[in-house]
Amino acid sequence: MIHVGINGYGTIGKRVAAAVDAQPDMTVVGVSKRSLDHEAAAAVDRGFDLYVPDTAADDSGGSCDISLTGSTTALIAESDIIVDATPAGVGADNAEQYAQTDTAVVFQGGEASTVAPTSFCARANYAETVGQAATRVVSCNTTGLARLISPLDEQFGVASVDCTLIRRGGDPTQSNRGPINDIVPDPVTVPSHHAADLQTVLPSIDVMTKGVTVPATLMHVHSLTVCLASAPSVDAVHDCLREERRIELVMSAYGQDTCADLRESAYDQDRHRGDVWENCVWSESIAVDGRSLSLLQAIHQQADVIPENIDAIRALAAADDAETSRQITNDALGVGLTGSLA
Ligand SMILES: NC(=O)C1=CN([C@@H]2O[C@H](COP(=O)(O)OP(=O)(O)OC[C@H]3O[C@@H](n4cnc5c(N)ncnc54)[C@H](O)[C@@H]3O)[C@@H](O)[C@H]2O)C=CC1
Ligand SMILES: O=C(OP(=O)(O)O)[C@H](O)COP(=O)(O)O
Structure with a gap:
């Protein structure tokens, strides 16, 4: 059993904790969170031991009466591996504390690539992380790109990629983000950080x-x-992508016209939190003109990095090879089990 602690229990951390809990070879030691709020209470209700930063919980989380197990330092000491899912930048602040222990760490894509010796996407470069002390799962957008480009490169060879990312303004609970009525170059400089980030896993x-x-x-x-x-041919591209369990070919012809349709499908399949772990490639968008392939894909930012975090844990623990790990993760979560309609 790999004993996993999760430091930071927000959008990503709570999903990682549930996914670890679902694996046959992993157990959740506990979760650490700064604010003692409704999410902390839900973690305890779910059966997770709750830890807080050593400086104690801040008082902005309200007056929930929640039972605490210990400090984040204790959680790190009791875990084989920590998944740091604290807000972007906080992970780097935590890095020194982790480095002073024998506990290996999975950081998230909000951190700079220098936070760990490797960056990680299970389909692209699993082996580089085997046995390391730390890795960083690349961001949601970069994960979506790496999963798509890896099989295309293996099968057809990729000479170059040009991608425009239409980024969601914020997660559903981030009421302080925007825009609310605009389309914003973000960033206005080209290339965006995603190009260099993709090259951390596909150099x-x-x-x-x-x-x-x-x-x-x-x-x-x-x-x-x-x-x-x-x-x-277009059919050959379809066949290549259909082989990938973390890519789903979706079809406008089956009413999968919009991102809202894709998320509703996930709820209809009774997926936990309505999560879409797979890249959703619109089948009808796949077009080939000579050596030029065009397509559209949707990425559920809260969910696609979750299977990658699980595989990153196995890579750090040197527990399995890439294919075995991906299969265990996919089976445990139900990734790609609904089957593409296309
Ligand atoms: N939300 C998204 O769509 C995605 C986020 N990421 C990355 O994942 C990381 C986490 O992001 P989110 O889950 O969205 O953040 P979040 O804000 O939803 O959750 C962060 C959690 O960390 C806790 N926290 C804050 N300071 C802490 C501290 N000092 N010690 C322990 N816990 C602390 C908060 O209470 C909260 O539970 C970031 O690096 C982000 O860039 C990556 C892919 C997608
Ligand atoms: O990692 C993400 O996006 P990114 O790949 O565009 O940096 C997540 O969607 C979080 O992005 P955010 O930092 O804009 O909330």
Whole structure:
């Protein structure tokens, strides 16, 4: 059993905790959270031991009467691996504390790539992280790109990638974010950080990315043009992507027209929190003109990195090879088990 502690129990941390709990070879030691709020209470109700930063819980979380197990320092000491899912930048502040222990760490994509010796996407570069003391799961957008580009590169060769990322303005509870009525170049400089981030897991890929942020909370959408080394048929691209359990081919013809439709599908499948762990590639968007492939995909920002965090834990623990780990994770969560309609 791999004993896992989760430091930071928000959008990503609570999903990672539930996913660890679902694995046959992992157990949740506990979760650590700064604010003693309704999310902390829900963690305890769910059966997770709750730890707080050593400086004690701040008092902004309200007056919930919640039973505490100990300090974050104790959680780190009791865990084989810590998943740090604290807000962007806090993970880097925590890095020194982790480094003073034998506990390995999975950081998140909000941290700079320098926070750990490797960056991680299970489909792209699992082996580089095996046995390391720390890794960083690349961001939700970068995970979505790496999962798509890896099989295309293996099967057809990828000469270059050009992607416009239509970024959601914030997660559903982030009422302080926006825009509420605009389309914002984000960043206005080109390339956006996603190009360099993709190269942390796929260093040989020639990639250009541009970002705009829109008033939406459900998912990101990527508009991609990929220059391939060969000229495959549309059917060959379909077949290549259909092999990937973390890619779902969705179809407008089946009413999967929008991000809202994709999220509703996940709720209809009784998925926990309505999570869509897979890249959703619109089947009808796949077009090939010689060596140029175009497509549209949607990425559920709260969910796609969750299976990757689980595989990153196994890689740090040197527990399995990439394919075995991905399969255990997929089976335990139900990733790709609904089957593409396309
Ligand atoms: N929300 C998203 O769509 C995605 C986020 N990420 C990355 O995941 C990381 C976490 O992001 P979210 O889950 O969205 O953040 P969040 O704000 O939803 O959750 C952060 C959690 O950490 C807790 N926290 C704050 N300071 C703490 C401290 N000093 N010690 C322990 N806990 C503390 C908060 O109480 C909260 O439970 C960031 O690096 C982010 O960039 C990556 C992919 C997608
Ligand atoms: O990692 C993410 O996005 P990113 O890949 O665009 O940096 C998550 O959606 C969080 O992004 P945010 O920092 O804009 O909330």
